[in-house]
Amino acid sequence: MAEPAAAAAGLGRAEPGGAGADPLLPQGENGVDGRAIRVGTRRSQLARIQTDSVVMMLRELYPDLCFEIVAMSTTGDKILDTALSKIGEKSLFTKELETALERNEVDLVVHSLKDLPTCLPPGFTIGAVCKRENPLDAVVFHPKNCGKTLSLLPEKSVIGTSSLRRAAQLKKKFPHLEFRDIRGNLNTRLKKLDEKEDFSAIILAAAGLKRMGWENRIGQLLGPEDCLYAVGQEGGCSIPVAVNTLLKDGQLYLTGAVYSLDGSDSLKETMQTSVSYPHQNEDGPNDDVQHVGITAKNVPGQAQEAAENLGVELASLLLSKGAKHILSVARQLNDTR
The missing domain is CATH 3.40.190.10 (Periplasmic binding protein-like II)
Structure with missing residues (x-):
């Protein structure tokens, strides 16, 4: 069982808990040991607006709990004279927040999903993803x-x-x-x-x-005909990878693409899968199953698995057609620019 993770998205530490524990908040009658629940965020105005909106939702869901916002600057916020793709680090906008979470200085953190690296630190989970804004x-x-x-x-x-x-x-x-x-x-x-x-x-x-x-x-x-949008931070900031998704009539359509730095060389493919599955009972056998680090109890496990497999299959298709070469060249050229 896990504490909250990326909401909007927000990250949380994985902690042991009972099968009925709420995956969204640390356990305790009044937060953690009677104190306020500390919500970590970047210090920028935009990040604060996003975090404030998440905390407002949490207060509506849990009116008896107290929440405290803890703002901090990240590497990406501090280094402003260098292109993001040149800084040479991953987790540019999340590392300091993850460290604070690991040190128990905050109880959960809120991120923009596109700022999250592809692989979460050990023991972390995405415990909530808010309704998506316009991704374009x-x-x-x-x-x-x-x-x-x-x-x-x-x-x-x-x-x-x-x-x-x-x-x-x-x-x-x-x-x-x-x-x-x-x-x-x-x-x-x-x-x-x-x-x-x-x-x-x-x-x-x-x-x-x-x-x-x-x-x-x-x-x-x-629109997608001009520019596919970001999915997490695949490969950090130094690789041009993009996606577009569409959910229609129980079918999930996923378009993925990779590009050379000047866009002259590219690969783009679309695949689809059914994600129309009935919800399981609350105490069903798959309640605690996590897919790609996300705790999503309101989404049937089969639908999560189908969506994850779709991403893996699309990535495999692109790799089989030469995506790795395109991305390797792009990374090398970016390093030498």
């Missing part, structure tokens, strides 16, 4: 380009993004544009865009803009 990437244009789209920008217009995934796909789709790294939190990036002439537009997560109340700055949403 968005284009925010310089005021002088208001009303345009990427395809209508002049030749050699510079687009800012810190993501190799975004840059690789958009270079392939819009070869007339140039892409340059841009770092900093959302406020900093928007200020760089608006107050200087360095960028014609920047690419940001639509979910982040919405949470900050800046939806009116979205000039263009990038």
Whole structure:
């Protein structure tokens, strides 16, 4: 049995517990030994907004419990003069929080799911995933380009993004544009865009803009035909890997793709599987089964297993068609840039 993990997503430590223990919160009548439940988060404004929303949901579910938010800076927050893909570490936005969780300085932490590394530390689990916001990437244009789209920008217009995934796909789709790294939190990036002439537009997560109340700055949403979105941190920040998912009529459709740094070489495949399974009884034999580190009691175990197998099968298909070579070259080129 596990304590809470990544919500939205949030991470928690795996602790022994009874079959009826709640996987979402540390056990105890008033939190942990009568004290407040400590919720770890990054210090950035966007992370705080996300964590505040999760804590609000927890307070509604558990009105008798007290929650305390513990904010801290991570490696990714501190190093702002280097591209994320060049820092050379994984868990850039999660490591310090995981350390605090391991040291029992916090009881659970809240992350954006795309910041989580592919493999969780031993003994950790994702205990809750909140309803997904819009997963698409968005284009925010310089005021002088208001009303345009990427395809209508002049030749050699510079687009800012810190993501190799975004840059690789958009270079392939819009070869007339140039892409340059841009770092900093959302406020900093928007200020760089608006107050200087360095960028014609920047690419940001639509979910982040919405949470900050800046939806009116979205000039263009990038659908899957333009840019597949992130899934966790597969391979860290130095590899262009992307996905798109669709759940329809009990079928889960998964599209996965890998790209070279300039987008000229790529592989993209789509597979599907049925995830339509009945819920088991509360005390069923698979209650404590965990798939890919996620404790999800409200999702039938067979559906979780089918979804996990779909990801493995799609990855195997891409590897059989040469994905490993594309990604190896991309990593080597990124290391030498």
